Amino acid sequence: MKPASWRRLLPTSRSLAILPPFAWMTLFLLIPFLLVLKISFADLEFGVPPYTPLVEIEEQTLSLVLNLRGYALLFTDNLYISTYLNSVKMALLTTLCCILIGYPMAYYIARSRPSVRNILLLAVILPFWTSLLLRVYAWVGILRNDGLLNSFLLWLGVIDAPLEIYRTDLAVYIGLVYAYLPFFILPLYANLVKLDDRLLQAAYDLGARPWRAFLHVTLPLSMPGVIAGAMLVFIPAVGEYVIPEMLGGANTLMMGRVMWTEFFGNADWPMAAAVTCIMVLLLIVPLMVFQYNQAKQFGLLKRGRTHG
């Protein structure tokens, strides 16, 4: 058994395959995050960089100073707490709208003939070919008081005064839903297109009318796609900066804007870092719970297979 024992020390093809993404994540996600975490525990200082070092050696004394000013402020200042809550609320509402609008779209695309399907998919992806900034600017042009929408509605005579949409939360919702809808549609489509037609036929065969077959077969089986899509919308929407900045009013509170202000406006790097760290925590915890549940389900499934 000697050859086997030294062979175990060599990287297997499986671990080699994992290595590149692992290295990528370490280099571009874990290390930057640790840097941000470090900055969040520093104090504000005038200079370059504009924060105090965490570890110092002075007169043969190694001192580690963890400054909690940022975190203390976060949990005492109502502004931050309500910003967090508002960000999560807006992201949740955006996700809900994406589900309501995106599900029928993904369903329709998945059910259409393959030739039509590709054209429809292309239409979903097409906006990505222009920059998000440009597309949000286009929304400014549409939603402004003298913009396309208001001009059109005035011309139709539906309204007599322009609707105040631009620079309100509603405009932010419109922008968010518009920008993130494809991220919901694509994973859900990928799920729905794989749905076995025969399961639906079996449901019809057993007496289920089409809508009941949808409710009891299609919908539950597409839940993984819905959850994946919802995650892809919810997570970036919480930290979104560009859309609330360009479409939102002065009182549209969102995490991204606060971070931007702390970082570039106040040059308060430790504060911005603390805001970021709490936000990451806020997002990671529900995600981990979700992942854990998925893993548990998968584990059960595997055990079931071996028993069967």
Next chain:
Amino acid sequence: MQDSRAFAPSWSGDADEFVRVEELVKIYDDTVAVQSLSLTVRRGEIFALLGSSGSGKSTLLRMLAGFEEATSGRIYLDNEDITQLPPYRRPVNMMFQSYALFPHMTVEANVAFGLKQEGVAKNEIQERVFEALDLVQMAGFARRKPHQMSGGQQQRVALARSLVKRPKLLLLDEPMSALDKQIRQKTQLELIKILDQVGVTCIMVTHDQEEAMTMADRLAVMSEGQIVQCGTPHDVYTFPNSRFVAGFIGSTNLFTGTIVVDEPDHVQIESPDLTRPLYVSHGVSEPLGMEVHVSIRPEHIRVLREMPADETNWAHGMVGHVAWMGSYARYQVRLDSGMMVEATVPSLALAQADAAGIDDEVFLSWSDDSATVLPS
């Protein structure tokens, strides 16, 4: 419903007629899948549609289930025209080839699904679900999910699910194709037992002639969207009406020849494949001098070491190959004409000292009543 036939179907005699398919046609874009097919199935019968892929048997089954709309023609079930009914309003249930069990539901929920759609009371659902699971001996698996069971167990659940609603007609789509060969035969017999117990009328589709012969009371051989022959397995095997059926149901040896003697009670046929004429002890409708085909089943051919004394019905050849099949051996014999003929010999006969081996000279012989003249 404007069609008057919907109210007065033209029954042709048989009082037991339960399913009646009348001149059914299915045309996809430019291909004809089923062409003007008529068929009757009796109450309580297990009927098999047998054919190779593309013969239209699955399309016919899907039209019976309601998944495909017929281009024309009518389907009656128990005197009711169901041609236009959507699948969820037909008293027909199907067991899918892939079983199509709902993967996110337990066995119990899968079986209960159909009853829930009907709005059956909760405690009755529970009762009937376990009755159905008991029938297929799967009551102990009620809480399992489909992926936690073997193929055979999934099949039983699928059967329970399609029987629990007590359908007037049960459809089986290639019921054994997803099972291992070893458990197929056992499962076939169990399935027949369950179907007999329930007494449901059943139409099954299969490409496996052995399966059809084992399970079906009657079968129909399909080719190119039409029924080529319909009858009991025994009748179709013994009296095939064409070369296609003779070759499809079991294996056979086909000789082409011309009629040289045509009497009411027998014919003689001379074939370039054989040195001796063929003597067939039944009359034929074909005239003298007509080219016909003669089918002789391998089990009707004897392999002899000595020349038969008869004038007819034997051939001389050399053994090309012997395949040992357990209870019998399959001989491939090359005749003097070069034609390969297959003969099966029981193992008991093989044990004799003078049993023929490869490259031995042999004489093949068959009785007067074992050959069948095929019109086409």
